[in-house]
Amino acid sequence: MGKLVLFDIDRTLILKTKIERTHWAEAFGKVYEVDVNAGDLDNYFGTTSGFTFKGTVFQFLKDHGVSKRKILAKYFDFLKLFLKLYLKNMKKAKVVAALGAEELLRELKRRKVLLGLVTGNLEEIAMAKLTKAGLDKYFKFGGYGDETERAKLVKTAIKKAQEKFGFKFQENVFVVGDTVRDVEVGKKVKVKTVGVATGIYSKRELKKEGADFVLGNLKDKKKFLKIVLG
Numbered sequence: 001m002g003k004l005v006l007f008d009i010d011r012t013l014i015l016k017t018k019i020e021r022t023h024w025a026e027a028f029g030k031v032y033e034v035d036v037n038a039g040d041l042d043n044y045f046g047t048t049s050g051f052t053f054k055g056t057v058f059q060f061l062k063d064h065g066v067s068k069r070k071i072l073a074k075y076f077d078f079l080k081l082f083l084k085l086y087l088k089n090m091k092k093a094k095v096v097a098a099l100g101a102e103e104l105l106r107e108l109k110r111r112k113v114l115l116g117l118v119t120g121n122l123e124e125i126a127m128a129k130l131t132k133a134g135l136d137k138y139f140k141f142g143g144y145g146d147e148t149e150r151a152k153l154v155k156t157a158i159k160k161a162q163e164k165f166g167f168k169f170q171e172n173v174f175v176v177g178d179t180v181r182d183v184e185v186g187k188k189v190k191v192k193t194v195g196v197a198t199g200i201y202s203k204r205e206l207k208k209e210g211a212d213f214v215l216g217n218l219k220d221k222k223k224f225l226k227i228v229l230g
C-alpha cells in the first residue's frame with residue numbers, strides 16, 4: 001500500500017527564515033491604507049502561529065477595522081503586490097533547514113513514499129523558502145495558504161495526490177507538523193499525525209493534543225521510517 005506524508009514547512013522542515021519584513025507593512029499600507037510598523041506586526045504574528053496566509057491577512061485587516069467587503073475587493077491586488085515585495089526580500093533572506101530534513105526526505109523518496117506539503121504559506125512563498133533550503137526538489141504538490149481553513153489544506157493535498165499520482169486514500173496518510181493545530185486538523189480529516197517538537201510545543205503537549213506519534217526532531221530517520229512504513 002502506498003504511503004503519503006504531508007509536511008508542514010515553518011518550524012518543521014525549515015527552522016528559521018530570516019527575512020526583512022517590509023513587505024507586510026508596505027502591502028497593507030498601499031492596498032488597504034492600514035498604517036502599521038514592523039514591530040506591531042511582529043507582535044501580531046506572534047499570535048497567529050498555525051493560521052494560513054489568507055486567514056492571517058483577513059484576521060489582521062478585520063482587527064484593524066477594514067470591512068469584509070473591502071478586504072475581498074482588494075485581496076487580489078494585495079496578493080500581487082505582497083508576492084512581488086516578498087520575493088524581492090527573499091533574495092537576501094537566510095533560510096535554515098531543520099536538521100535531518102534533507103536526509104529524511106531523500107530516504108522517503110528512495111522508498112517511494114509520496115511527499116506533499118500542508119502549509120499555511122502561499123505556494124510561491126513555500127517554494128521560495130524550500131528552494132533556499134535546497135528541499136524544493138522533493139515536493140510537487142500540496143495544500144497551501146490560499147484557503148482560510150487549515151483542515152481544507154489537508155483535503156486539497158490528498159485530492160491532488162489522487163489526481164496526479166493515482167494515490168489511493170486509506171489509512172495511509174501522515175501529517176507532520178510542529179503545532180497543536182497541525183495535530184488538530186490531521187485528526188479532523190482522520191489521517192495519522194506526527195508531532196515534531198521543533199516549534200514552540202513540547203512532545204508532551206503534542207501528545208496531549210492527540211498526536212499519534214511524537215518526535216523531538218527530524219534527525220531520527222529510523223524512528224520516522226518505522227512510523228510511516230511499519
Ligand SMILES: [Mg+2]
Nearest residue numbers: 008010011178
Ligand atoms: Mg509549523
